[in-house]
Amino acid sequence: MDTLAQLKAGQLAGIKRLDLCCGLTEFPREIFRLADSLEILNLTGNALSSLPDDLHRLSHLRVLFCSENAFTELPECLGRCAQLSMIAFKANRISHVPAAALPPQLRWLILTDNRISQLPSELGRRGLLQKLMLAGNQLAHLPESLANCKNLELIRIASNRLTQLPPWLLALPSLSWLAYAGNPVETAAELTVEAAVDDATPNIPWSELELGTVLGEGASGIIRKALWTPRALPVAVKLYKGTITSDGSPLHEMQACIAAGRHPNLIGVRGRVVGHPDDQAALVMDLVDLASYRNLASVPSLASCTRDVYEPDARFGAEVVLRVARGVASVAAHLHRHGITHGDLYGHNILWNAAGDCLLGDFGAASFHATADTVETRALQRIEVRAFGVLLGELLERVEAAGLDDRARERLEELRARCCQPEVLARPSFSEIETLLN
Template identity: 35%
Template structure:
């Protein structure tokens, strides 16, 4: 019988799934034979693979997602000792078999959207291999001790269960980088969370938490924290000095006050760039909307193709009163970033040429009629592989003048927002539209919130960092033509000299944009230029090119 050596390589992980590549080395007669791994999709392929001895010993991935497994997990699955990834999502299973411990090479186990009420002790048998476990959207009421044997676990999804408490041993999972606890019934987190020092992403939205453990100040790797729809009465103190925290959502809690001296504390939230506290008592009411905004019924709109979607709703092309418009329909009264009514109130109160313009409100279902923008997003939304960083197309380039115009337009829109006491909260390249003529629009107010600018100057300094990160990506993709390309062979010396001067001026613009981006993104909050100063600096650059 051949001895099997499995050498797997996990390429990427997310809460929903993972990409897996494997190399299988089979030792026969003293020699190593490399064989390609086999991916099996569906019960028929599984049956065929198991009938062939050679195929059976190379099965690395079994995908049964969406197939009704009325009799439970097929017993043959747990005999596939080369298995690296097993997807049992949406199969209706009520339990994982004890024999799952046989899969000692399993790295990824996905079993979301099922009927699991408990996890087997046999999970401990996967301690030497399991990297990702997804049991979200089940009916789990407790976390078993066997889970804490999984010392290699990096991604754990327990979202959408019935958990009311977590054992103190939870801190034993020290290798966790991503933890999903959204939509449970937790009233507190164990003090042992202080040991999760490798944790990068934490999702605790929609629980009943009133505070976080003081020891979480030791979670110094934390970059992203989604914590909206809880019962916090104040911003948890343990978060204030996390050195890497960049995104924090605490919308629709019961927060009545925010720390007043954040800007004076040089160590407070030094890298925070995206924040939402909308729907809390601490937020003042939004500015009053312009009078006379029409309210329309859905039947007055002729919907066309879907243009995009976000956390709070979907956007469609439409015709209203004979003109092409965009219509955003909200999916519910709340979204992961806040309440629909807050987003609507802020959106209709703002009127600026580089912001989404609201033309009317839709009564029910709730929606907004918006000016149709011809542009497209600068970049794609961030993914788990691009943590909090937009994914840019490989061929995206900006002429220096266009990059400068883009930078100035977004900065002026944000200057206007903060002057009105509104923080956008989600300044990303994927929320900036630009058309072929260079017209720029900043959109999506789903995470926006009102604040007292005099009492809370920190939030503008925070948003300057988000702007700086976006500006860096734009400036890095702006390139002036090479100096040698300034003039052709027939150019006169005077004309060539003028073109050389233009090239040098554009190079100077790119360098200036890169320098501004660095100051906005990397300086401590109190030392960052605010949007008024940013706009003034960009205007000077534009004037220098015009001369």
């Protein structure tokens, strides 16, 4: 992290990114000395409640992080920043979002974990908007003007007060990743699933687990290797955090993991932990051999926004691409039959090995829906089909030419196009996709 002392001493001239986390209560005016170069400004984790009216003097500023501060409204000065495209004000105390605070180039807006009950209709006039993160607020409705955001691909509205999903939302032509768990609109479906799975999920006493090394950590919790002592069985234990993440509630994620049941392309759940000394929620899961399995891709970058990042030299054999595509389609069809949308169907949430075996993980954005065949259910499922189409396209861009003839590629490209077409209900179901791939 860059230090305030370095900034004030003039030692940071020419830098493009500045990170300051040092208990700031006021915006350091020395930052304006960097106006000719600064593109990314990270002020997360301070005690700021305002920004200067002349922030637009930072004429190259594209990205601003102000999460975990003390703002009560989104500063209007942001709207005058001509190049600003990504804004993050997660975990503040924001209750007011003025229309004037929305910059013209807005592409990615993060307002997770605030106190917002209403959004301005002006938001729907930001045609470049691709990513909208609103989980953990007090929204009872969304502005209808968002129907105009034809480029909007990812929306997180979990843990709000929505009693219905508006029809225009389910008809957005580019929407691929939707999370809405923890709203009244989802509650009835969730309770139905919970009743079906609770009795079938074993309870595993905390005292029966010997924890080992940390295998990974994300926004929703920590995964540790463990030994289930009565069975002498190596397992993984995921300990959930209680805070709201950008996707929603970690406890909803845990419920979705349980409800998903068993499938060859899922990481199996062994049981729910009981008796944790701090009453922390946790699951015991199958242990994945991380020596042979690895993530298909990395999470989107600031530049890619909604697209995963692959290694520059990433190439996949034709049979591997087909096996991964079949596996993902199969497990997605399984989830939809159980009334679950994954909400985050991405390469970075897929583990794969050299043979093309794959496992879908991270249910942080999962939501429940009715299992009855309705227009709303079909739309929710077809939104996820577009995410599969994006993934299939990424794999086809990186498939090795050998083993995939022109006719096979043509048919796969046709499938990708069908999955990504703007008419949501005209997309195929995952059951149909699975049949076509087989």
